[in-house]
Amino acid sequence: MSLIKLLLVPITIYLSMSAQASTQEYIFINIWDEYVQPTSLPAPSAPRVMLQPDINIDDASLEQFKAAYPSYGNIKIDKQNQLMLQFSVRQTPMRILVENGKVIQREQLSTATVASKEEKTNTPLKTLAGTPFSIETVNSQYRVLFFSDSLCPFQHIPACEMKIEMNNHLAAVSDYPVLTIIKPFYVDEQSAYAYQKRFNIKHDIVFDHHNEVFSTFDVRELPYWLVQDKQGKVVYRGNQPPSLD
Structure with a gap:
């Protein structure tokens, strides 16, 4: 391999790494909505940062959420909603892909229906004390x-x-x-x-x-x-x- 080719290989690798480093993916979610209806997260397109709007939130609540759902382990509060304002994010969940400081893609994310952590079985409704419960039958006035x-x-x-x-x-x-x-x-x-x-x-x-x-x-x-x-x-x-x- 010629000297010129040997020099070009590390340059090519460096340029490729620089291009990747200049692209960032932001996922804006609201943890209070996530407790009710989780977001279907796509595969990352670039290094991913997850952000919680700086509304009705504190560090303790965020840590409690992260402990319950480790997949959101790197989520942080978007202090004073700086990035939301910068990228004109007006609703969540939203995915923003940024390259060299400019938004190149934005995507409203869908939610997944999660009914329960329990397996689907024909579990009859009953009280914790074991008394059968009927939705339609009321045994009192x-x-x-x-x-x-x-x-x-x-x-x-x-x-x-x-x-x-x-x-x-x-x-x-x-x-x-x-x-x-x-x-x-x-x-x-x-x-x-x-x-x-x-x-x-x-x-x-x-x-x-x-x-x-x-x-x-x-x-x-x-x-x-x-x-x-x-x-x-x-x-x-x-x-x-x-x-x-």
């Missing part, structure tokens, strides 16, 4: 369902501790049965037992294994109350406890 999340007190569930306390009071004084329904996303039934102990729940709890109860009543907000009459018809729903009347 009324029944109160309190929809909650065992991840409370995370920030994506506003005022959850206060509302759990309100529901505990309601259950203690109500003439009708009150049941807590626990969301299954990212958790298993053991988390419902931990929730029961942590918040000193005295009434029945149902772990909604495959999101059946949440889906049937189209519950999209937490914490949330719903009241059924003896025919199973919904006569009240809202984010405040129902009146005892």
Whole structure:
């Protein structure tokens, strides 16, 4: 090999490495959304940095999220949303590919449906005490369902501790049965037992294994109350406890 060719080889390698180093991939996500509906992450196109918007977040919450989901181990807060503003990112999840400081590609990422960490089985609905639970059958004049999340007190569930306390009071004084329904996303039934102990729940709890109860009543907000009459018809729903009347 000639001297010129020998000199050209390291130069070519250096230029190739420089080109790669000048390209950066940014993934902008909101961890509170990730707890509810995870993002389908594509294979990296360049060295990847994951960023959390500097909104409703602190370092402790971010570390808790990273501990729960190690695949997001390098996520950091986009302090004062500097990169979001620089790259005109207005929603998450978003993928931005930057070359030499200029955006060459932007992609709105899709989300993946995750119902539960548990395997799909024909698990019948029942309370933690083992009593069968029916969505349609109400064995009293009324029944109160309190929809909650065992991840409370995370920030994506506003005022959850206060509302759990309100529901505990309601259950203690109500003439009708009150049941807590626990969301299954990212958790298993053991988390419902931990929730029961942590918040000193005295009434029945149902772990909604495959999101059946949440889906049937189209519950999209937490914490949330719903009241059924003896025919199973919904006569009240809202984010405040129902009146005892």
